[in-house]
Amino acid sequence: MIHVQELKKAYNGVLVLDLPELNIPTGQSFGLVGNNGAGKTTFFSLLLDLIEPTKGFIKNNDVVVNKNEDWKGFTTAFLDETFLIGYLTCEEYFYFLGELRNQNKQQVDEFINQYADFFNDEILGKNKFIRDLSKGNQKKVGIIGALIGNPKVVVFDEPFANLDPTTQIRLKKILRNIADTQKTTLLVSSHDLNHTYEVSDRIVCFEKGKIIKDIQTSEYSFEELTAFFDVLE
Amino acid sequence: MNVKQLISLDWKSFRRTGSLLQTILMGVGKVYFGICYFFVCIAMSFAVFEVDESIPAAENFFKYAIYFWIGDLAIRYFFQKMPTAQIKPLLIQNIRKKTIVNYALLKTTFSFFNFTNLIIGTIVFMQLINNGNESLLSAVFAISFTLLLLANCYLVQLINHINKIALPFLVAFVGLLVLDYFNYFEITQFTKLIFSFIYQQSWMLVVLLVYVVFLIYNCYHFYKNNLSLESSIIQKTQTYKYYDLEFLNRFGALAPFLKLDLKLLTRNKRTRTVLYMSLAFLLYGLLILLFPSPVFNGDSMLVISALMVTGGFMMLFGQYVPSWDSSYYPLMMTQNIPYRKYLESKWLIMVIGTILSMILGSFYLYFGWKIYLTILSVGFYNIGWNCYLTLITGAFVRSKIDLTSNKNAFGDSKAFNVQTILLSLPVLIIPIILYVVLSWLFEFQYAMLILTLIGLIGIVIKKQMFDLIEKLYKKQKYVTIQAYK
Numbered sequence: 001m002i003h004v005q006e007l008k009k010a011y012n013g014v015l016v017l018d019l020p021e022l023n024i025p026t027g028q029s030f031g032l033v034g035n036n037g038a039g040k041t042t043f044f045s046l047l048l049d050l051i052e053p054t055k056g057f058i059k060n061n062d063v064v065v066n067k068n069e070d071w072k073g074f075t076t077a078f079l080d081e082t083f084l085i086g087y088l089t090c091e092e093y094f095y096f097l098g099e100l101r102n103q104n105k106q107q108v109d110e111f112i113n114q115y116a117d118f119f120n121d122e123i124l125g126k127n128k129f130i131r132d133l134s135k136g137n138q139k140k141v142g143i144i145g146a147l148i149g150n151p152k153v154v155v156f157d158e159p160f161a162n163l164d165p166t167t168q169i170r171l172k173k174i175l176r177n178i179a180d181t182q183k184t185t186l187l188v189s190s191h192d193l194n195h196t197y198e199v200s201d202r203i204v205c206f207e208k209g210k211i212i213k214d215i216q217t218s219e220y221s222f223e224e225l226t227a228f229f230d231v232l233e
Numbered sequence: 234m235n236v237k238q239l240i241s242l243d244w245k246s247f248r249r250t251g252s253l254l255q256t257i258l259m260g261v262g263k264v265y266f267g268i269c270y271f272f273v274c275i276a277m278s279f280a281v282f283e284v285d286e287s288i289p290a291a292e293n294f295f296k297y298a299i300y301f302w303i304g305d306l307a308i309r310y311f312f313q314k315m316p317t318a319q320i321k322p323l324l325i326q327n328i329r330k331k332t333i334v335n336y337a338l339l340k341t342t343f344s345f346f347n348f349t350n351l352i353i354g355t356i357v358f359m360q361l362i363n364n365g366n367e368s369l370l371s372a373v374f375a376i377s378f379t380l381l382l383l384a385n386c387y388l389v390q391l392i393n394h395i396n397k398i399a400l401p402f403l404v405a406f407v408g409l410l411v412l413d414y415f416n417y418f419e420i421t422q423f424t425k426l427i428f429s430f431i432y433q434q435s436w437m438l439v440v441l442l443v444y445v446v447f448l449i450y451n452c453y454h455f456y457k458n459n460l461s462l463e464s465s466i467i468q469k470t471q472t473y474k475y476y477d478l479e480f481l482n483r484f485g486a487l488a489p490f491l492k493l494d495l496k497l498l499t500r501n502k503r504t505r506t507v508l509y510m511s512l513a514f515l516l517y518g519l520l521i522l523l524f525p526s527p528v529f530n531g532d533s534m535l536v537i538s539a540l541m542v543t544g545g546f547m548m549l550f551g552q553y554v555p556s557w558d559s560s561y562y563p564l565m566m567t568q569n570i571p572y573r574k575y576l577e578s579k580w581l582i583m584v585i586g587t588i589l590s591m592i593l594g595s596f597y598l599y600f601g602w603k604i605y606l607t608i609l610s611v612g613f614y615n616i617g618w619n620c621y622l623t624l625i626t627g628a629f630v631r632s633k634i635d636l637t638s639n640k641n642a643f644g645d646s647k648a649f650n651v652q653t654i655l656l657s658l659p660v661l662i663i664p665i666i667l668y669v670v671l672s673w674l675f676e677f678q679y680a681m682l683i684l685t686l687i688g689l690i691g692i693v694i695k696k697q698m699f700d701l702i703e704k705l706y707k708k709q710k711y712v713t714i715q716a717y718k
Contacts, residue, residue: 048563048566048567049566049567050563050566050567050711050714051711051714051715052711069572072567072568072569072570073569075567076567076568077567079563080563082560082561082562082563082564082717083561083563083564083567084561084564085493085560085561085564086560086561086636086637087496087497087500087501087636088493088496092496096489096492096493097568099488099489100489100568100569100570101568101569129500131637
């Protein structure tokens with residue numbers, strides 16, 4: 001589904017990302033770990049064509065993302081709060097996204113209601129603007145918003161950060177369910193191996209813009225993985 | 234932490250807002266408007282004594298003094314900066330709340346407007362003396378009057394935090410002005426008594442002094458009580474009922490964006506200011522029609538006012554496309570949005586705004602059909618060409634806009650750059666040239682007809698223009714995302 005080739009990104013001559021090759025097959029749940037500044041967000045920004053590659057390219061379902069916009073039809077993302085529209089209520093935000101993805105109001109309503117648990121009665125039907133929600137609740141809105149309209153590729157940058165433990169567990173379940181369908185390619189980044197281990201089939205570790213580990217989670221226990229990724233500590 | 238450190242913080246925030254060139258250009262822009270304001274104030278202070286030569290000069294001043302007061306308040310309402318920014322990082326530092334508030338109040342005391350007030354006061358004093366009034370009484374009155382204007386500095390801070398007051402305020406101001414001008418209801422008959430009372434009774438100086446101190450005291454307490462993150466200054470939690478905009482669905486693929494833009498315009502402080510300012514622009518023509526003067530006469534002034542009347546909203550809104558969406562631009566760039574539809578919806582909003590202005594401007598018919606015909610033709614020209622031009626300007630503006638704060642209209646640091654200034658010139662200059670040439674070649678009616686036709690040609694070649702604009706915006710994509718970070 002996603003094919004990265006000879007991808008390089010440099011700022012003022014300093015190389016921050018250098019990926020000779022990376023392939024993510026359709027339906028894979030892909031976990032990206034690494035320290036601050038490892039290049040996780042840079043990689044996602046390149047994948048979403050928010051920044052321009054210095055060299056090389058990323059193909060999303062055979063579409064070169066910085067040449068053609070067709071990937072937008074099947075890819076969604078939630079990277080940070082710039083993916084939220086503060087002056088909408090969360091329902092309006094969901095309907096807006098739904099309209100862009102050819103979902104009518106009913107479909108959106110049905111879809112959101114599945115996640116009533118996740119919203120924990122604090123968000124839906126409260127007629128509050130998103131800008132007035134707490135950071136954690138804003139994040140929940142963004143995450144569910146990205147799942148509307150059956151996207152084939154979903155990108156989440158640090159989805160677990162800023163959420164309370166109960167919500168983290170619920171989110172893991174949601175993401176695990178999506179991963180189990182094997183239909184959606186799910187890209188999730190995190191500093192915390194703990195979260196990615198449960199959600200992802202495969203974990204890749206970035207360090208200073210390069211891949212230093214690339215493993216299938218099913219082959220190892222969590223303890224083995226922790227030892228394996230000791231470099232992160 | 235003391236006031237000195239606060240000053241150094243302010244200085245850094247000023248220095249580091251943009252490149253040196255931008256800072257300079259912004260400064261030039263501000264200075265230009267400042268000087269204009271300054272000289273208008275001075276000229277008016279002199280002129281007001283000689284409006285009606287049959288009555289004593291001082292009487293003239295007492296009659297019109299209320300306009301100085303209201304005008305000063307209105308100008309301050311829109312342009313005086315509120316000292317509320319950047320307190321979040323300071324709150325938990327070792328600094329007394331008292332110091333922060335005192336510093337904020339001190340800062341506004343050095344406002345440019347207060348300086349202008351002093352000059353006005355001096356002129357009033359000189360003019361009173363020149364016209365043979367008693368010097369002691371004149372001096373005390375000049376000081377009292379200056380105090381009354383200075384008090385606006387604090388009054389405006391108190392009313393600025395009650396947002397709903399803006400529109401009624403504007404309407405009341407203009408209403409009074411118009412009623413008084415047409416002698417329906419001479420508010421000045423009453424107010425002149427007040428001012429002449431202040432003149433005759435020197436002890437009123439003390440009353441005004443108390444009034445100023447009272448306002449400062451209130452400001453101080455307002456800020457001190459609201460100096461927390463949950464205060465009304467920083468954020469207001471609002472709940473809104475869901476309202477149905479389904480009727481917009483007839484616009485098909487444009488509908489989601491139109492709905493979004495309507496919410497953008499009505500739900501944010503910053504954009505509501507644009508709406509109020511557009512209403513003010515609608516009255517721009519009155520300035521020239523009601524106060525004709527040899528300097529501001531002639532056809533080109535008429536075109537400029539027609540441009541302002543019909544194009545106020547277009548310019549105020551259009552120059553910040555796509556900056557209005559800056560806080561969620563990455564979202565817009567990753568959704569399944571055809572860029573063209575996004576731009577077309579912005580264009581449509583501007584067109585609707587222009588048409589509304591043309592309809593609302595129909596009260597200019599009172600001044601004769603020629604004037605309204607000019608407004609209509611220029612309106613069509615605006616729709617046909619200037620809407621594209623402002624969209625093109627917008628592509629270069631790229632200033633991150635904080636929708637929730639009500640910065641003054643010139644407050645956005647990166648709004649003034651060379652490209653913007655150069656690009657906004659054609660918006661005004663081309664129609665003036667067209668008008669002058671056309672009215673020289675043809676009779677008035679035909680000249681207007683041709684100007685309208687030129688506008689319609691612009692609408693016909695929409696597809697080609699949008700090809701160009703879309704290409705331009707796409708080329709700017711990465712720079713724009715970066716600038717909004």
